[in-house]
Amino acid sequence: MDAITTSGESAVTPAMTMRGEWSRFLGFLRRPVLPTRAPLPQVAGLIAVLRLFALDLLVMSGLLAIAGIVIATGVDMPETALAGMDIGPGIVFAVVVVAPLAEEIAFRGWLSGRPGHLLALVALVGGGLSATLLLSAAGFSYGADALETGLAAMALGTLGGALLALVALYLLRRREAMRWFQRCFPLFFWASTLAFSLVHLFNFPADQMATALPLVLPQLVTGTMLGYLRVHYGLWASIMLHALHNGAFISLVLLASSGA
Structure with a gap:
């Protein structure tokens, strides 16, 4: 079988x-x-x-x-x-x-x-980009130059997006494929x-x-x-x-x- x-x-x-x-x-x-x-x-x-x-x-x-x-x-x-x-x-x-x-x-x-997997990807990408842009708009600064600041903002944004993705995966973990x-x-x-x-x-x-x-x-x-x-x-x-x-x-x- x-x-x-x-x-x-x-x-x-x-x-x-x-x-x-x-x-x-x-x-x-x-x-x-x-x-x-x-x-x-x-x-x-x-x-x-x-x-x-x-x-x-x-x-x-x-x-x-x-x-x-x-x-x-x-x-x-x-x-x-x-x-x-x-x-x-x-x-x-x-x-x-x-x-x-x-x-x-x-x-x-x-x-x-599965809804959780689709929403997690949206949260990872969308949340990560949004967090990065918000940090930049708020005047976030790190390191000695603009490159280091940009990389740090991207890293923090990605981390924020990953956390949102984990929340989506957990909340919708029991949902089957649509x-x-x-x-x-x-x-x-x-x-x-x-x-x-x-x-x-x-x-x-x-x-x-x-x-x-x-x-x-x-x-x-x-x-x-x-x-x-x-x-x-x-x-x-x-x-x-x-x-x-x-x-x-x-x-x-x-x-x-x-x-x-």
Whole structure:
């Protein structure tokens, strides 16, 4: 019996095999259906993350092979923002920890369709921006210059937005996915996935974004896996796969730079 049905409900039995999980994922892509709510973190979710990570590595290997063939034919590929950059612990932390957390909250935290998650995102962004603007208007000052003051105001604003988001999550914690959101879920799923992939175009120079479109295909593919994990196993699962994916990518970059 499958853990995830197409009736908008969440069951508890995990897929028995890796192939079963992959088949379930492909079935979800053919007909995206939003469960009522994802279960609490459990071993089945961790197993699903590792199974999707294996699929992610397989697909990325294929895409890298295609890219290698294209480069071998003499085609110039746009360079990412990491090209030529000295990658230290700070950048690794940002890529492997900060980016997965921030991007999953922004692009998939609300995909559950639950009122608390939608309101929490609005509170986090809206409350954070409002608090930052209020601090600036009130003449808030910190540090030696305007940059330090601005960063401090943003940090305090983000903290205020996060507190509002936590309140929203707590007050609406028992509310299930909204019916209208479930009906429109395929649209939300694909819009979220497309937006996630397109935002990575900003990793390339502005005058090369058009030619860089094929280079965000990996983010489009990975985004579908992240969306699947988010709605079926929880936001923690999509964050974990995102971190694993970015960790594999940054490891490859470090390996290539060390051998250069």
